[in-house]
Amino acid sequence: MPAxxxxxxxTFTIRQLCQEFGCTPRALRFYEDKGLIxxxxxxxxxxxxxxxxxxxxxxxxxxxxxxxxxxxxEILDLYELGDGCATQNAISLAKFRERIRALESQRRDIxxxxxxxxxxxxRLESQLKQTRPDLLEQPVEAIRxxxxxxxxxxxxx
Amino acid sequence: MPAxxxxxxxTFTIRQLCQEFGCTPRALRFYEDKGLIxxxxxxxxxxxxxxxxxxxxxxxxxxxxxxxxxxxxEILDLYELGDGCATQNAISLAKFRERIRALESQRRDIxxxxxxxxxxxxRLESQLKQTRPDLLEQPVEAIRxxxxxxxxxxxxx
DNA sequence: CTGGGTCTTGACGTTCACGTAAGGCCTTCT
DNA sequence: AGAAGGCCTTACGTGAACGTCAAGACCCAG
Numbered sequence: 001m002p003a004x005x006x007x008x009x010x011t012f013t014i015r016q017l018c019q020e021f022g023c024t025p026r027a028l029r030f031y032e033d034k035g036l037i038x039x040x041x042x043x044x045x046x047x048x049x050x051x052x053x054x055x056x057x058x059x060x061x062x063x064x065x066x067x068x069x070x071x072x073x074e075i076l077d078l079y080e081l082g083d084g085c086a087t088q089n090a091i092s093l094a095k096f097r098e099r100i101r102a103l104e105s106q107r108r109d110i111x112x113x114x115x116x117x118x119x120x121x122x123r124l125e126s127q128l129k130q131t132r133p134d135l136l137e138q139p140v141e142a143i144r145x146x147x148x149x150x151x152x153x154x155x156x157x
Numbered sequence: 158m159p160a161x162x163x164x165x166x167x168t169f170t171i172r173q174l175c176q177e178f179g180c181t182p183r184a185l186r187f188y189e190d191k192g193l194i195x196x197x198x199x200x201x202x203x204x205x206x207x208x209x210x211x212x213x214x215x216x217x218x219x220x221x222x223x224x225x226x227x228x229x230x231e232i233l234d235l236y237e238l239g240d241g242c243a244t245q246n247a248i249s250l251a252k253f254r255e256r257i258r259a260l261e262s263q264r265r266d267i268x269x270x271x272x273x274x275x276x277x278x279x280r281l282e283s284q285l286k287q288t289r290p291d292l293l294e295q296p297v298e299a300i301r302x303x304x305x306x307x308x309x310x311x312x313x314x
Numbered sequence: 315c316t317g318g319g320t321c322t323t324g325a326c327g328t329t330c331a332c333g334t335a336a337g338g339c340c341t342t343c344t
Numbered sequence: 345a346g347a348a349g350g351c352c353t354t355a356c357g358t359g360a361a362c363g364t365c366a367a368g369a370c371c372c373a374g
Contacts, residue, residue: 013350013351014350014351015350015351024333026331026332026333026334027331027332027333029352029353030331030332034331043339043351043352044339044340044351044352044353045340045350045352046351046352058273061266061269061270062270063331064223064262064263064266065223065266065267066221066222066223067270068330068331069330069331070330075273075274075277078277078280078281079277086284086285086288086289086292087289087292089281089284089285090281090285090289090292090293092277093278093281093282093285093293096274096277096278096281097278099274100274100275100278103270103271103274104271105221106221106222106267107264107268109218109221109222110222110263110264112218113218113219113222113224113260114257114260114261116215116232117232117253117256117257118257120235120236120249120253121250121254121257124235124246124249124250124253125250127243127246128243128246128250131243132244132247135243135244135247136247136250170320170321171320172320172321181362181363183361183363183364184361184362184363186322186323187362191361200321200322200369200370201321201322201323201369201370202320202321202322202370203321203322220361225360225361226360226361227360316373316374317372317373317374318371318372318373319370319371319372319373320370320371321368321370321371322367322368322370323366323367323369324365324366324367325364325365325366326365326366327362327363327365328362328363329361329362329363330359330360330361331358331359331360332357332358332359333356333358333359334355334356334357334358335354335357336353336355336356337352337353337354338351338352338353339350339351339352340349340350340351340352341348341349341350341351342347342349342350343347343348343349344346344347344348
């Protein structure tokens with residue numbers, strides 16, 4: 001029983017997807033421009049399928065781990081061609097292997113960064129516990145604006 | 158026995174650090190502009206200490222996990238102030254906690270991305286094994302240029 | 315003392331990933 | 345009928361993170 005029969009052929013408007021994934025219509029149109037996603041049209045309006053939604057999800061995940069849109073595009077392409085074009089697939093394979101290595105190294109970086117931050121947090125906590133225990137456990141906004149830093153971009157306001 | 162006595166007070170030129178970490182002089186000067194690093198001077202020339210080198214390492218690691226330079230700056234600042242300025246520290250603490258959560262979520266994304274890529278590799282491998290086993294295990298450059306993709310930026314060549 | 319190499323400071327250019335109007339089409343509500 | 349609201353395209357603007365000259369200063373070898 002193919003999936004299309006089980007799933008209602010649900011579609012999404014651009015705004016629905018944006019709300020679900022916390023991005024802007026401009027971003028979706030941009031991804032479309034770049035060939036990462038290609039929704040159907042109802043007249044002029046974009047109509048997104050489940051498949052489009054899945055692609056969007058992969059795009060956003062890819063972005064979050066630091067992939068460029070062009071790289072994400074290469075990955076997504078794989079699921080479109082699947083067969084044929086052997087040399088293209090070989091290129092993809094080599095690139096993907098590189099990517100996997102890069103991601104694994106990146107994960108090590110993350111672990112180190114978390115360690116650094118966690119140690120910093122420990123230090124900060126013990127310090128604050130002695131000086132200003134009232135400020136502990138506050139969300140950022142509840143505390144204060146920040147001081148400017150040397151090379152900070154000037155921003156009118 | 159403080160560290161300065163055990164370590165030779167070794168210094169680095171801008172180029173040495175660049176070669177070690179694979180970045181450009183322009184980048185180092187840019188980080189300095191942004192207040193992330195502040196080497197001594199010998200006349201006009203920058204002289205980097207071990208401490209500067211450590212900061213640079215943190216900067217690059219931070220970048221690799223997707224932190225903005227401004228965020229990296231906040232983290233580095235912590236190691237400079239250390240004490241005093243309790244509210245500032247409280248802000249840092251809150252931000253760092255947020256950051257840790259973000260990084261952990263990012264690590265999950267990486268794991269998922271690796272899974273996706275690994276599955277893709279498996280598929281590609283089995284396909285290539287049947288069609289073009291000669292192309293397996295090739296590095297990217299050894300294979301072929303790529304086809305253009307729809308929204309590709311035009312680049313004179 | 316001329317050339318080469320390495321450093322410096324501007325200052326403008328570039329790429330990426332969008333943001334932000336400006337203006338038009340369509341449907342729906344009042 | 346007309347105003348509101350959602351979608352569209354086109355086009356120019358923007359912030360981050362540098363790249364890329366240009367024009368000097370400094371030092372050393374020949």
